[in-house]
Amino acid sequence: MSAAPEPISSERFRAVLGSVPQPVSVVSTCCDGRPHGSTVSALCSLSLQPPLVLVSLERHSELLELIRRTGRYAINILARGQEALALRFAQKGQDKLAGVQWRAEHGLPRLGGAQSFLVCEVHELVSAGDHIIVIGLVCEAQAQPDLHPLVYREQTFWGLA
DSSP states (O other), X not given: OOOOOOOOOHHHHHHHHTTSOEEOEEXXXXXXXXXXXXXXXXXXXXXXXXXXXXXXXXXXXXXXXXXXXXXXEEEEEOBTTOHHHHHHHHSOSSOTTTTOOEEEXXXXXXXXXXXXXXXXXXXXXXXXXXXXXXXXXXXXXXXXXXXXXXXXXXXXXXXXX
């Protein structure tokens, strides 16, 4: 019997997967009348029937706790030129939406100028390492096809054209 393989280092894992472009999104929710949001890069479609997407949130994030409480969240896929928003929502702390253009849509924060907006109901939560995968049933989806998405690759933002 051969020994179980050792996992690669965190540094190598980050370097290799960092070379793969990822969409930049802000996951948002409203709880007790207050909007909340965080930047995520782990987003992908999962199923067509039913329409499911997944995002990955740090196990101890405040946003994850709020999503557990509300059972609902939105995904704002950022557009080229929204790098400052991505950085703002990547920070820890409260009131990330203060001074940011947004409106409530379906009871959830929709960021102004985002390329796409999805409304999700929590379908399932899956524990995976230091994150929780939040699988969402998509109840509404809108895109602005004239806007191009913002992606992140090798620690740099890129706007697709």
